[in-house]
Amino acid sequence: MCLKVFLYIEGSKTNLNNTMQTKSVLQKCPLFFLFIFITSSVFSQSSKEFDYNANREQLINQSIEGLDSLEIENWLFEFSCSDSIKLGMIFKMSAQTFALEFISIKKYEGGLAHLQGMYIAECNDISGKNYKSKDELTERVNELLEAYEKTSVNLIGIGYLKAQATQKHSLPLLKKYIHGSIKSTTKEYVEYAAVGIVNSEYGTITNHYGYFELSFPPSISEDAILTIQHVAYEKLEIPLKQFILNPNIVVTSKESVLDEVIVLDEKEHLKRKILGDKGNTNKSGFVYGGKEGTEIAKRFDIKNKKVFINNVGTFVSNREGKKFKLLVHLYEEDVETGLPGKSLLKKQVVIESEVERGWINVDLTQQNITTNQPFYVAFQWINPDVSNPHIGMTGKKGLTRRSSLGQWKDSGQFKWMMNAEVTFLNKEEL
Numbered sequence: 001m002c003l004k005v006f007l008y009i010e011g012s013k014t015n016l017n018n019t020m021q022t023k024s025v026l027q028k029c030p031l032f033f034l035f036i037f038i039t040s041s042v043f044s045q046s047s048k049e050f051d052y053n054a055n056r057e058q059l060i061n062q063s064i065e066g067l068d069s070l071e072i073e074n075w076l077f078e079f080s081c082s083d084s085i086k087l088g089m090i091f092k093m094s095a096q097t098f099a100l101e102f103i104s105i106k107k108y109e110g111g112l113a114h115l116q117g118m119y120i121a122e123c124n125d126i127s128g129k130n131y132k133s134k135d136e137l138t139e140r141v142n143e144l145l146e147a148y149e150k151t152s153v154n155l156i157g158i159g160y161l162k163a164q165a166t167q168k169h170s171l172p173l174l175k176k177y178i179h180g181s182i183k184s185t186t187k188e189y190v191e192y193a194a195v196g197i198v199n200s201e202y203g204t205i206t207n208h209y210g211y212f213e214l215s216f217p218p219s220i221s222e223d224a225i226l227t228i229q230h231v232a233y234e235k236l237e238i239p240l241k242q243f244i245l246n247p248n249i250v251v252t253s254k255e256s257v258l259d260e261v262i263v264l265d266e267k268e269h270l271k272r273k274i275l276g277d278k279g280n281t282n283k284s285g286f287v288y289g290g291k292e293g294t295e296i297a298k299r300f301d302i303k304n305k306k307v308f309i310n311n312v313g314t315f316v317s318n319r320e321g322k323k324f325k326l327l328v329h330l331y332e333e334d335v336e337t338g339l340p341g342k343s344l345l346k347k348q349v350v351i352e353s354e355v356e357r358g359w360i361n362v363d364l365t366q367q368n369i370t371t372n373q374p375f376y377v378a379f380q381w382i383n384p385d386v387s388n389p390h391i392g393m394t395g396k397k398g399l400t401r402r403s404s405l406g407q408w409k410d411s412g413q414f415k416w417m418m419n420a421e422v423t424f425l426n427k428e429e430l
Helices: 016-026 052-064 084-094 134-147 240-245
Strands: 002-010 031-037 074-081 100-107 119-125 154-163 177-184 194-196 203-205 211-215 225-230 233-239 248-251 272-276 285-287 295-300 307-317 324-333 340-343 349-353 357-363 375-381 390-394 399-401 418-424
Touching (some): 052 134, 052 154, 074 084, 084 119, 100 211, 194 211, 225 248, 272 295, 295 324, 307 324, 375 418
Parallel strands (some): 002 031
Antiparallel strands (some): 031 154, 074 119, 100 119, 177 211, 194 203, 225 233, 272 418, 295 375, 307 357, 307 390, 307 418, 324 340
């Protein structure tokens, strides 16, 4: 299991109790992340008042203490910034130049006042060096400080990874929490991939940097299977105990298959039809996501007629006019369960809009999708603010699931305001 231990430096005094606890944990933990963070009770009120440089030497001393007897796999560094987009761009463009591998970015949620509201970037040191002395680590820290001197980021954490895969590890005995990152074989971040345990409520989606976090109850075994799914990549299934030893996941792109290209000749007078809801009336209300990753779906039956899917849409309400994102899904119907099955999409589709109220439609013609079987259109909330947007609902029934890869459930008395425009390909079926 990945375990982060934080040692705090308070003013000019080191917390020796935390140091003692860390050394005892080191003997037991199979995969161990140690991070020592700069903090100070003197500067507890404002991040602007905090003097990082004044505390950095003590941070280095504490980081190097007691490492003579340890076999360090690699070092890690953490940086902070108030702007997540700027932080991500800085490290995406410069990390490898300064012998760093950008792992992830997330919002700080701890108790240090000077880091409140900050975003933290975690990086592997890929210089190939193993810093065993204060001078060696100081030299490396100074290199990084100089590299990012003219940016708005601060070096706030130093850590190292120690792994002993042969020792016994148990998920329930450690934190019931995992985190990791997903990249492609070409080292691209895989955003909005579904990660979780299939047919459970324990699922999430990766962010723009391929990073994800998941929490589990004690009942989840380390033998449970973690599934990673994305329309552009091969599905990956990993036992939790294997993921625990290596939380950095690499996925393989799906092989390109040359499908039959459908050319629609308007002169043939092929019939186009909008299936599902139309107009702005007959709404029973609106629904919004209960949490990030919530997904709703609606079934479309085409009576075994072959169709070309032109576009899909949904009716939204966005009263505040904020920009929002929705992930679009298109599934074939599973013949055994009647529920959404395999994805019909070849590429991921994300809606970005500021529409305040009305229909938003997504053109799918470039994906060249044809089918003669019932299919499902689905929309998934991927904003941290899951109350934006609301999606219209009306009578009859729809499907919903509360997490990525979760179990589909009947929505009860409501279905969602969605539609699909299709072109019927066989004249005799018109």
